[in-house]
Amino acid sequence: MSSVTLEHVHKRFGQAKGVEDVHIHIESGEFFTFLGPSGCGKTTTLRMIAGFYFPTEGQIRFGSREVTSVPPHKRNTGMVFQNYALFPHMTVFENIAFGLQVRKLSRTETQERVEKMMKLVRLEGYGERRIDQLSGGQQQRVALARALVIEPQILLLDEPLSNLDAKLREETRFEIKRLQLELGITTIYVTHDQAEAMSMSDRIMVMQSGEVQQIGTPHDIYHRPVNRFVASFIGETNLWEGTVAGFEGDEVQVRVSSGQILTGLKKNASPQVRLVAGEKVTLSIRPESVMESATGEEANTVTGAVVLAEFTGACVNYVTSVGDEQLRSMSINLGRPVKQRGDTIKLHIPKESIYFAG
Numbered sequence: 001m002s003s004v005t006l007e008h009v010h011k012r013f014g015q016a017k018g019v020e021d022v023h024i025h026i027e028s029g030e031f032f033t034f035l036g037p038s039g040c041g042k043t044t045t046l047r048m049i050a051g052f053y054f055p056t057e058g059q060i061r062f063g064s065r066e067v068t069s070v071p072p073h074k075r076n077t078g079m080v081f082q083n084y085a086l087f088p089h090m091t092v093f094e095n096i097a098f099g100l101q102v103r104k105l106s107r108t109e110t111q112e113r114v115e116k117m118m119k120l121v122r123l124e125g126y127g128e129r130r131i132d133q134l135s136g137g138q139q140q141r142v143a144l145a146r147a148l149v150i151e152p153q154i155l156l157l158d159e160p161l162s163n164l165d166a167k168l169r170e171e172t173r174f175e176i177k178r179l180q181l182e183l184g185i186t187t188i189y190v191t192h193d194q195a196e197a198m199s200m201s202d203r204i205m206v207m208q209s210g211e212v213q214q215i216g217t218p219h220d221i222y223h224r225p226v227n228r229f230v231a232s233f234i235g236e237t238n239l240w241e242g243t244v245a246g247f248e249g250d251e252v253q254v255r256v257s258s259g260q261i262l263t264g265l266k267k268n269a270s271p272q273v274r275l276v277a278g279e280k281v282t283l284s285i286r287p288e289s290v291m292e293s294a295t296g297e298e299a300n301t302v303t304g305a306v307v308l309a310e311f312t313g314a315c316v317n318y319v320t321s322v323g324d325e326q327l328r329s330m331s332i333n334l335g336r337p338v339k340q341r342g343d344t345i346k347l348h349i350p351k352e353s354i355y356f357a358g
């Protein structure tokens, strides 16, 4: 297995920007995800790692080997494409064996390796089926087996689940994770689906408009987003505008649109934020951290009118109007009466759950 390093990599398509200054080190055996909306540069970055595009500037290394302008077939990477790119007229066996035949392996070895792969992806007994006789999920597993059979140092996956329905997508993401852990293979995964990225990855790189916004563990990115974009792209959040009103020890007071002062912790600020009295700041408050107030007396309790009440059985979700803002809250159903639209509600925002996101 191999680490992957991108050193100040840029890609331009004529005058158009593809990606700008991607600088990352992916550890050997890591599951690393490129996450972002359509057009943010995920696929371009992956294609440079595969060798389908060469960078306009910068260097790419696998371990200590420089591969910046090495062609794809000499890189020893396995790739799964969004549409799988299988050969429809060939059988499962022939599809998986393809890369081994190109490499001129003996028949016995090819047979052994393909069978081992079919077992690994749970397709034993399907060798003679044609691709067009398989379900979407099974085709996806053939594509994975075909990428893995050549024993690549690095596995590259470009939106591999996007053609599957929601339930199968969830099952298959566990399957991919299981395979990755079993093989210990360095895996780079491209998706625009934040739940997929959060549940599978060791680390995530969040991209927007060809630029890296943040690199971190799912936990870091969720709890310590560096800016508004990351805060709102990853999970749901309330983004409130406020003005820094003052400081006390390790706490900071912020005036919000209702005129009320909320207290947060200085340490919960993105490195991109300067907390200065009188300056505007964005507060990111996750819905699950907002609680219906037990006494109405706790610090950081706001009062508002319920705009939307949602009872899902397991949870009670409210959207509440507070000053000029709305506050979305989400809590486990503890059997309390559910408020209705128009009711007054008091909501407590614990000070440690306020994050200053820029």
Ligand SMILES: Nc1ncnc2c1ncn2[C@@H]1O[C@H](COP(=O)(O)OP(=O)(O)OP(=O)(O)O)[C@@H](O)[C@H]1O
Residues within 6 Å of the ligand: 013, 016, 017, 018, 019, 036, 037, 038, 039, 040, 041, 042, 043, 044, 045, 192, 210
């Ligand atoms: N071959 C190309 N020629 C010109 N521009 C390109 C080419 N490939 C990508 N781009 C541009 O580079 C930018 C990044 O595209 P890229 O395909 O990497 O985004 P993405 O995040 O993978 O999006 P998606 O999820 O829609 O595939 C976009 O602005 C895109 O228009």
